[in-house]
Amino acid sequence: MRSRSRRLGFIAGIVTAILAATAAGLNPAFGDEAPQRILSLNLCTDQLVMMLARPERIAAVSHLARDPKLSVLAGTASQLPIINGQAEEVFLLNPDLVVSGSYHVSATVDILKRLGLKVEEFPAANSFSDIRTNVRRMGRLLGESEKAEALIAKLDARLQRVAARRRQRAALAALFYANSYTSGKDTLASEVVELAGFDNLASRLGLTGTGELPLEILVMEQPELVVTGLSYRAPALAQEVFSHPALSYLEKTSGKTAVAENLWLCGTPLTVEAVEALAVARDQLPSRTAFAKADNTEHPRVVAPSMPRDNRP
Amino acid sequence: MSAALCVSSLGVKLGSRGVLDSVSFELEAGEFVGLIGPNGVGKSTLLKAIMGFVARNGTVTRDEEPLDTLSPKERARAFSYVPQEREVSWPITVQSLVALGRAPHRRGFAALGDADWHIINSAIDIMDLDELRERSAQELSGGERARTLIARALAQDTPVLLADEPAAGLDPAHQISLMMTFSQLAREGRTVLASLHELTLAGQWCDRLILLDGGCVVADGLPADVLTAENLAAVYRVRAHISGTEAGLAVVPTGLI
Amino acid sequence: MTGGRSDWLLLGTLAVTLCVFFILSLVTGPAAISFFESLDALFTGRAGAASIVMQEIRLPRAILGVLIGATLGLSGAALQGYLRNPLAEPGLLGISASASLGAVLAIYTGLSALFSLALPLMALVGAVGAVLLVRALAGRGATTITLILAGVAVTSFAGAMTSLALNLSPNPFAALEIVFWMLGSLKDRSMTHVWLALPFILVGWVMLFQVGRALDALTLGEASAASLGYRLDRVQALVVFGTAASVGAATSVSGAIGFVGLVVPHILRPLVGAQPSRLLLASALGGAVVLLAADVAVRIIAPERDLKLGVLTALIGAPFFFWLIYKQQREVT
Numbered sequence: 026m027r028s029r030s031r032r033l034g035f036i037a038g039i040v041t042a043i044l045a046a047t048a049a050g051l052n053p054a055f056g057d058e059a060p061q062r063i064l065s066l067n068l069c070t071d072q073l074v075m076m077l078a079r080p081e082r083i084a085a086v087s088h089l090a091r092d093p094k095l096s097v098l099a100g101t102a103s104q105l106p107i108i109n110g111q112a113e114e115v116f117l118l119n120p121d122l123v124v125s126g127s128y129h130v131s132a133t134v135d136i137l138k139r140l141g142l143k144v145e146e147f148p149a150a151n152s153f154s155d156i157r158t159n160v161r162r163m164g165r166l167l168g169e170s171e172k173a174e175a176l177i178a179k180l181d182a183r184l185q186r187v188a189a190r191r192r193q194r195a196a197l198a199a200l201f202y203a204n205s206y207t208s209g210k211d212t213l214a215s216e217v218v219e220l221a222g223f224d225n226l227a228s229r230l231g232l233t234g235t236g237e238l239p240l241e242i243l244v245m246e247q248p249e250l251v252v253t254g255l256s257y258r259a260p261a262l263a264q265e266v267f268s269h270p271a272l273s274y275l276e277k278t279s280g281k282t283a284v285a286e287n288l289w290l291c292g293t294p295l296t297v298e299a300v301e302a303l304a305v306a307r308d309q310l311p312s313r314t315a316f317a318k319a320d321n322t323e324h325p326r327v328v329a330p331s332m333p334r335d336n337r338p
Numbered sequence: 339m340s341a342a343l344c345v346s347s348l349g350v351k352l353g354s355r356g357v358l359d360s361v362s363f364e365l366e367a368g369e370f371v372g373l374i375g376p377n378g379v380g381k382s383t384l385l386k387a388i389m390g391f392v393a394r395n396g397t398v399t400r401d402e403e404p405l406d407t408l409s410p411k412e413r414a415r416a417f418s419y420v421p422q423e424r425e426v427s428w429p430i431t432v433q434s435l436v437a438l439g440r441a442p443h444r445r446g447f448a449a450l451g452d453a454d455w456h457i458i459n460s461a462i463d464i465m466d467l468d469e470l471r472e473r474s475a476q477e478l479s480g481g482e483r484a485r486t487l488i489a490r491a492l493a494q495d496t497p498v499l500l501a502d503e504p505a506a507g508l509d510p511a512h513q514i515s516l517m518m519t520f521s522q523l524a525r526e527g528r529t530v531l532a533s534l535h536e537l538t539l540a541g542q543w544c545d546r547l548i549l550l551d552g553g554c555v556v557a558d559g560l561p562a563d564v565l566t567a568e569n570l571a572a573v574y575r576v577r578a579h580i581s582g583t584e585a586g587l588a589v590v591p592t593g594l595i
Numbered sequence: 596m597t598g599g600r601s602d603w604l605l606l607g608t609l610a611v612t613l614c615v616f617f618i619l620s621l622v623t624g625p626a627a628i629s630f631f632e633s634l635d636a637l638f639t640g641r642a643g644a645a646s647i648v649m650q651e652i653r654l655p656r657a658i659l660g661v662l663i664g665a666t667l668g669l670s671g672a673a674l675q676g677y678l679r680n681p682l683a684e685p686g687l688l689g690i691s692a693s694a695s696l697g698a699v700l701a702i703y704t705g706l707s708a709l710f711s712l713a714l715p716l717m718a719l720v721g722a723v724g725a726v727l728l729v730r731a732l733a734g735r736g737a738t739t740i741t742l743i744l745a746g747v748a749v750t751s752f753a754g755a756m757t758s759l760a761l762n763l764s765p766n767p768f769a770a771l772e773i774v775f776w777m778l779g780s781l782k783d784r785s786m787t788h789v790w791l792a793l794p795f796i797l798v799g800w801v802m803l804f805q806v807g808r809a810l811d812a813l814t815l816g817e818a819s820a821a822s823l824g825y826r827l828d829r830v831q832a833l834v835v836f837g838t839a840a841s842v843g844a845a846t847s848v849s850g851a852i853g854f855v856g857l858v859v860p861h862i863l864r865p866l867v868g869a870q871p872s873r874l875l876l877a878s879a880l881g882g883a884v885v886l887l888a889a890d891v892a893v894r895i896i897a898p899e900r901d902l903k904l905g906v907l908t909a910l911i912g913a914p915f916f917f918w919l920i921y922k923q924q925r926e927v928t
Binding site: 386389391409410411412413414415417418419420421423425426427428429430431434435438439441442444474487490494 | 679808811812813814815816818819821822823824825826864868869870871
């Protein structure tokens with residue numbers, strides 16, 4: 026009698042142990058602690074990490090995180106250690122999790138993987154759905170899934186509010202950055218513009234990804250809103266196009282606004298602020314009929330696209 | 339009497355080396371003067387110094403007026419100069435090369451006139467270049483090029499002509515033609531000063547010879563008085579046979595001293 | 596001099612070709628405006644956006660093509676005549692690169708934003724420095740090898756300094772703009788650029804056209820030219836400052852464009868009897884034609900990319916340059 030119950034107990038113990046071990050194997054968080062020395066090598070992952078993890082858990086972020094033109098959390102980053110992204114520096118900081126963008130210099134990342142570090146690569150977010158995916162994944166990796174879901178819920182609520190107020194007719198907007206660059210289909214900036222109640226000129230012309238919008242075409246299309254990125258104070262030829270006389274002509278017929286580039290350079294929950302800002306700009310545009318009467322120019326023709334269908338890299 | 343060219347105490351230093359020391363002579367209109375002397379004695383330097391191309395002491399005057407006071411164009415209308423280096427940088431035609439001689443006489447952007455062409459054509463004829471008019475000056479033989487460059491100086495139509503080794507590389511017929519031309523110029527009342535290596539040529543054709551040695555004028559006078567055995571031995575360090583022919587003096591070096 | 600009718604024929608042909616390419620440049624561009632509409636928009640100014648495109652984008656580009664191309668051709672012919680060397684041109688001798696350096700210093704320090712004339716003036720200073728430096732390095736009557744080496748030295752130094760200046764700029768775009776300054780482009784230039792460069796270019800042209808006769812005389816060497824009544828110090832000043840002013844101003848608005856000043860005079864020389872004075876105007880017209888053609892080509896070949904003019908001129912110019920050197924070496928041996 027006694028030896029039988031002892032044998033049962035022994036078998037139950039082993040089964041429980043096996044089940045527990047299996048459960049532990051299936052759920053890494055169970056039994057694993059959330060990473061305590063997180064290191065980010067990429068501007069976009071920097072910002073996600075800073076939004077989700079407490080500062081004590083962050084070993085370092087990239088030096089770009091401190092540039093207020095590029096990063097929405099420059100202030101937070103100024104309190105954190107920074108690195109320049111070389112393998113030696115990374116290794117010496119002894120992180121237990123390294124996050125990086127898929128576009129990061131792969132030689133560095135290869136070395137880190139070979140050294141046995143845990144490296145997770147995040148692709149750039151080209152849409153709000155990408156933003157949600159990245160935030161969820163980062164939340165899981167950092168053991169902050171709840172916080173991640175909360176951020177996403179807030180993001181969705183704000184987008185809903187914008188959608189509710191959006192007008193029926195999408196106005197034509199053009200994104201125009203330094204060196205005459207623009208964002209076409211499948212870019213985050215394009216989706217921001219569309220969610221705010223505009224048609225993106227570059228998408229309409231068939232451009233995918235980031236590419237050039239010739240000044241001539243910008244002028245001919247006469248968009249109702251020109252959205253420029255911020256310029257640096259120090260001069261460069263790239264910014265000269267913003268003072269071109271042809272653009273000042275456009276300013277008479279179009280609205281012009283600038284959006285802080287750091288809002289959509291990386292896709293984060295804060296990108297919704299760009300949508301909100303542009304929605305305000307949409308509201309402020311004069312109505313189309315009033316606009317057409319105000320100046321006597323001919324109604325601009327829709328131009329057969331002379332731009333390439335695909336943006337060949 | 340005002341001299342066509344008066345050189346007085348002319349000295350030239352190249353770097354720290356003194357090349358010419360106190361050279362003085364006077365040339366009259368209607369003289370064909372030969373400048374002779376061994377290699378490196380300073381014949382070219384003297385001609386360049388007269389033209390003002392190298393720094394010099396002393397004075398050079400023409401008709402009592404120092405050359406330094408003339409504008410470059412005025413000087414170019416008084417003096418023509420043919421350098422020793424027969425440089426032609428571009429393949430221009432013989433005719434356009436000769437026409438360059440008219441430069442000091444042209445005004446502004448005006449084209450060449452009939453009078454200019456008359457002078458150019460006669461220069462071409464005198465130097466026997468008529469068949470070579472349209473040829474590229476870079477394709478000529480050494481002698482043909484030499485004649486072309488002298489024709490340019492003739493086209494310049496100046497009272498004084500300075501030439502540095504004009505007869506070098508010419509065949510005998512053209513050498514004699516050249517000497518005849520210079521003589522003719524002198525007959526017309528011009529002054530020709532040419533440095534020469536060919537002593538027989540100099541002896542036969544020049545009205546006067548100036549012999550340079552050691553940076554000074556060693557002899558200055560009629561060819562017969564300058565081309566003596568003593569002078570040749572002292573300056574050229576050769577023994578020579580000097581004889582009179584029906585054409586004039588003949589100088590034949592026979593051996594070393 | 597001689598030439599007369601054949602010169603008028605050549606110049607007339609070049610002038611007509613120039614007009615054709617000027618019009619071609621005006622009607623080429625990414626905006627799809629038909630031929631007649633574009634000319635109408637240009638002249639009447641009443642076609643709204645199309646007029647803006649024509650008058651503010653295409654017209655300055657075409658005008659600069661003429662001004663800069665003519666400058667490059669003219670200065671190439673003048674330099675070749677002055678240095679008596681068929682391989683001289685502002686690009687090879689480092690004049691364009693030094694002008695770029697001056698322009699870069701003016702723009703990226705913010706100086707030209709305060710005082711717009713600082714741009715062409717500093718480019719001019721850079722260009723003067725280069726001409727004097729090359730002359731000093733190569734000496735009188737320099738051989739081809741010496742001249743090219745002097746040019747390489749100046750170009751390398753100027754290029755390195757330009758790159759340094761750009762890399763030190765706080766603006767992150769600056770470092771990449773070395774390509775513009777080294778290869779040149781007329782993209783998105785405006786009438787502002789035209790007015791900025793025009794006075795200096797015209798002054799430079801006036802100076803350079805005056806040395807034609809002297810260059811003819813220089814064919815026979817400096818001594819002969821001096822003996823023909825030309826003041827060589829004045830000729831040098833006119834060539835140096837004329838080149839510096841025109842090439843400097845041109846480079847300050849378009850970057851350094853090479854090989855035009857090398858190839859155009861070389862091709863036209865046999866057509867003008869090799870006389871430097873006749874070559875000046877012909878090279879100016881020829882240079883304008885070549886640059887306009889190149890500018891039309893870059894817009895047709897790669898309309899969505901910013902293909903630099905210098906790429907096209909180098910594609911033709913560099914092999915031509917090799918052939919010239921090969922020919923010269925063969926003549927020497």
